[in-house]
Amino acid sequence: MYWITVVAHLTYPIYCLTSYKPPNTETNPTLEDPTPDYMNLLGMIFSMCGLMLKLKWCAWIAVYCSFISFANSRSSEDTKQMMSSFMLSISAVVMSYLQNPQPMSPPW
Amino acid sequence: MRHLVFLLPALLLLLALPDTRGRYNDDFDDGEDIAEFDDNDFAEFEDVSEDPAVDVEKEPPPRAAPSSTPIEDEEDEATVENEDGQDEFEDADAQDQDMYSKYDNEEFEGHEKTNPSFKDTLIYREVPAHLQNSWESYYMEILMVTGLLAYIMNYIIGKNKNSRLAQAWFNSHRELLESNFALVGDDGTSKEATSTGKLNQENEHIYNLWCSGRVCCEGMLIQLKFLKRQDLLNVLARMMRPVCDQVQVKVTLNDEDMDTFVFAVGSRKAMARLQKEMQDLSEFCGDKPKSGAKYGIPESLSILSEMGEVTDGVMDSKMVHYLTSHADKIESIHFSDQFSGPKVMQEEGQPLKLPETKKTLLFTFNVPGMGNTSPKDMDSLLPLMNMVIYSIDKLKKLRLNREGKQKADRNRARVEENFLKQTHAQRQEAAQTRREEKKRAEKERIMNEEDPDRQRRLEEAAQRREQKKLEKKQMKMKQIKVKAMS
Numbered sequence: 001m002y003w004i005t006v007v008a009h010l011t012y013p014i015y016c017l018t019s020y021k022p023p024n025t026e027t028n029p030t031l032e033d034p035t036p037d038y039m040n041l042l043g044m045i046f047s048m049c050g051l052m053l054k055l056k057w058c059a060w061i062a063v064y065c066s067f068i069s070f071a072n073s074r075s076s077e078d079t080k081q082m083m084s085s086f087m088l089s090i091s092a093v094v095m096s097y098l099q100n101p102q103p104m105s106p107p108w
Numbered sequence: 109m110r111h112l113v114f115l116l117p118a119l120l121l122l123l124a125l126p127d128t129r130g131r132y133n134d135d136f137d138d139g140e141d142i143a144e145f146d147d148n149d150f151a152e153f154e155d156v157s158e159d160p161a162v163d164v165e166k167e168p169p170p171r172a173a174p175s176s177t178p179i180e181d182e183e184d185e186a187t188v189e190n191e192d193g194q195d196e197f198e199d200a201d202a203q204d205q206d207m208y209s210k211y212d213n214e215e216f217e218g219h220e221k222t223n224p225s226f227k228d229t230l231i232y233r234e235v236p237a238h239l240q241n242s243w244e245s246y247y248m249e250i251l252m253v254t255g256l257l258a259y260i261m262n263y264i265i266g267k268n269k270n271s272r273l274a275q276a277w278f279n280s281h282r283e284l285l286e287s288n289f290a291l292v293g294d295d296g297t298s299k300e301a302t303s304t305g306k307l308n309q310e311n312e313h314i315y316n317l318w319c320s321g322r323v324c325c326e327g328m329l330i331q332l333k334f335l336k337r338q339d340l341l342n343v344l345a346r347m348m349r350p351v352c353d354q355v356q357v358k359v360t361l362n363d364e365d366m367d368t369f370v371f372a373v374g375s376r377k378a379m380a381r382l383q384k385e386m387q388d389l390s391e392f393c394g395d396k397p398k399s400g401a402k403y404g405i406p407e408s409l410s411i412l413s414e415m416g417e418v419t420d421g422v423m424d425s426k427m428v429h430y431l432t433s434h435a436d437k438i439e440s441i442h443f444s445d446q447f448s449g450p451k452v453m454q455e456e457g458q459p460l461k462l463p464e465t466k467k468t469l470l471f472t473f474n475v476p477g478m479g480n481t482s483p484k485d486m487d488s489l490l491p492l493m494n495m496v497i498y499s500i501d502k503l504k505k506l507r508l509n510r511e512g513k514q515k516a517d518r519n520r521a522r523v524e525e526n527f528l529k530q531t532h533a534q535r536q537e538a539a540q541t542r543r544e545e546k547k548r549a550e551k552e553r554i555m556n557e558e559d560p561d562r563q564r565r566l567e568e569a570a571q572r573r574e575q576k577k578l579e580k581k582q583m584k585m586k587q588i589k590v591k592a593m594s
Contacts, residue, residue, distance in 0.1 A: 018327045020296035020308075020318035060252045067256065071263050071339045074311050102236065104248040 036077065039069035043085050047092035056096045056104045062089035259340045266337030267312050273353070274315040274332050276483030278307055284493055289328070290321025312338040324365050324504040328496075331356040335479055346479055353475035354439065355489060357496050361467040366445055366503050368516045371422055372412040373400065373431065374440030374472070379410045387463065388446040391523050404428045406435045414519065417512045424502075430495040437492060439472040443503065446520070462527055469503065471496055 043065030050059030066086045073082060243250070285292050293304040301320065308316040313334040320327040333354045336342035370392040372382060379397040383389050389412055397410035403423045409431060413419040422443070431438065447468035473492050477485050508516060528535075550570060557563040 015290060015321050015323050016326075017291050017301045017321045019299075019301040019320075020294040020327075020329075022296055063252075063256065064259070067259055067263075068339060068341060071259075071312065072336065075309055103246040106248055 033072065036069045036073040039065045039072065040081065040085050043069060043089055047085075047088045050092040050096055054096055054099055056093070056100075057107075059089065059092035059096050060104075062092055065089070262340045262343060263312075263338045266339070266343070269337050270313050270334045272483055273334060273481060273486065274307055274309075277332060277355070277486040277489065278317070280487045280490055281493055284490065284497075285317075285319055288322055288497055289319040292317070292319050294318045294320070307332070312336075322500075324361070324500050326360045326362050328360075329358045331358070350478050352478055353481055355473045355475060355492075357469075357471040357473075357493075359469040359471075359496065359500055361469070361500075361503070363467065365500075366443075366467045367506060367508050368445045368513070368520070369418045369508065370414045370444045370446060371418050372440060372442045372444075373405075373409055373422075374438060374442075375408060376410045378440040378472070379412055382440060382442065383412060385450045386442070387448050387451050388444045388465070389442070390451065392446065392519055400431075405431045409435055409438070415512060415515055417508060421506050421508075422502075426498065427495075427502075430491070430498075434492055434495075437473050437476060437489070439474050440470070441472075441499075442468075442470040443499075444468055444470075462524065469496075469499060471499075 043062045046058045046062035046065060049055060050057075050062055063086075066082070066089045069085065070082050282292070291301055291303045293306050293308065294301055295304060295308045296318070308318070310316055313336045315332040315334075317330040317332075318327060319330070322328075333356060335346060335351060335353055370388050372379065372389055372393065374382070376397065383393065383397065392414045393412040395412075397412050399407060400409035400411055401407050403411065403419065405423075405428055411419055411423075445467045446465045447470070448463035448465045452463070471492070473489060475481050475485060476488055554563055554566045554570065557566060
């Protein structure tokens with residue numbers, strides 16, 4: 001068995017194995033999709049508006065933004081950031097309803 | 109005497125009563141005519157000038173009745189009318205009001221006639237919506253929650269679909285890849301290159317596969333760029349503007365595996381876009397994309413090439429066959445020894461160094477179905493992978509002739525020169541700032557020196573260096589002048 005493998009090895013073409021290196025997104029920012037970061041930021045802004053100005057629709061939009069950010073996020077991204085944004089938007093909704101239990105009125 | 113005692117108070121009483129009544133009348137009458145004496149006990153209280161809209165009760169109120177009856181008995185011999193004794197209590201409130209209305213306005217201050225509002229319609233205040241026992245008022249909230257649930261449902265469905273498509277692609281291509289590459293699937297987490305044998309999920313819509321261990325190439329990165337089916341907003345946007353899933357294959361070659369040329373072929377739209385976006389295509393392939401019809405490929409494809417020889421070399425019969433039979437699936441094919449990615453827009457102006465280049469083959473394929481892809485469609489991409497393997501082997505053998513090589517070298521030198529000229533001013537500035545920094549650092553060092561002797565010595569040394577530099581410069585200037593004159 002030994003000599004068969006040696007022969008096989010001699011006839012096998014020489015190659016080299018290269019390990020995978022993830023592309024460096026700092027040098028090439030066009031490769032990165034900015035959607036999750038923008039949505040995260042928007043979500044936080046809307047939750048703060050909803051909390052400070054007691055606007056229910058702001059809080060609801062913040063919830064949507066955090067969901068969209070989560071859907072578009074990369075798997076390598078930190079889940080803590082996602083979770084904190086999500087929690088903030090939920091707290092904005094809850095606080096605005098506790099302060100004013102009236103239902104939301106449509107803008108029209 | 110006793111008779112006198114009894115008679116005197118009676119007389120006094122008889123005399124006083126008319127006066128009191130008169131006085132009483134004066135108080136309430138307000139100078140007007142004394143009301144006609146009705147049978148009504150309270151005729152004296154009646155105000156003649158009152159609003160006729162107000163009902164004037166003819167029935168005497170019960171509590172007033174007893175006090176006035178003895179007087180009347182003695183004086184007017186009137187009979188006490190005690191009408192509807194039981195009902196008097198029921199109408200007490202209304203009668204009270206009427207009684208007040210008969211009073212003189214001046215007698216009471218601050219008394220407002222409130223009785224008209226009693227007769228007007230009652231205003232019903234609405235119960236606040238959150239205190240009502242109905243969910244209907246919360247319809248906006250219900251809408252929001254429904255929207256969120258729909259988003260979550262779409263996320264799950266989209267994620268699963270993308271995952272199934274990726275798995276279907278991998279299953280159909282696995283055999284080909286494993287027969288050509290020693291390493292299939294590496295996520296880059298381990299120090300040594302280990303074959304995981306599965307796709308690396310970057311996103312819910314992007315899957316990577318790294319293959320390595322083959323002659324003629326360093327490695328191959330396959331990216332399955334699916335549509336964002338997990339994002340509802342994207343799904344809605346795609347309804348307006350249909351887009352395809354894409355498979356992108358990037359083969360990086362070693363230096364000896366490819367000659368120096370730049371070439372691209374693909375759909376007309378893609379070629380126009382790439383010529384503007386890609387650094388190497390814009391620099392080396394300045395001419396407009398040529399129609400593919402000249403080389404026997406469909407009209408829908410166009411070619412960008414550095415020189416004609418390259419096109420002739422690449423477009424052999426087998427390649428033409430591949431391109432013709434799968435023209436609808438080919439977005440772009442890009443071969444380049446000067447590949448550095450798309451043009452990078454820097455804020456400070458041009459970058460100071462030429463970007464790093466790598467010999468690369470870049471293939472972009474469209475998955476058939478235009479978004480409505482099924483896992484079966486992945487099998488149709490297998491011939492394209494065969495084309496990739498064929499191209500790798502072909503380019504290893506493709507060599508330019510002497511003329512072609514010279515032209516290619518000239519082109520590269522020209523590009524480099526242009527780049528250096530454009531950045532000359534910036535590079536000079538950068539060099540100047542570096543020199544100034546050095547000087548400042550040295551001066552600081554001298555200042556910080558505590559020993560005065562050492563300080564003096566360092567200063568002298570710095571001065572001597574400056575002098576030498578000046579002398580050198582002057583010599584150079586002289587030499588240039590002499591050369592110019594001669």
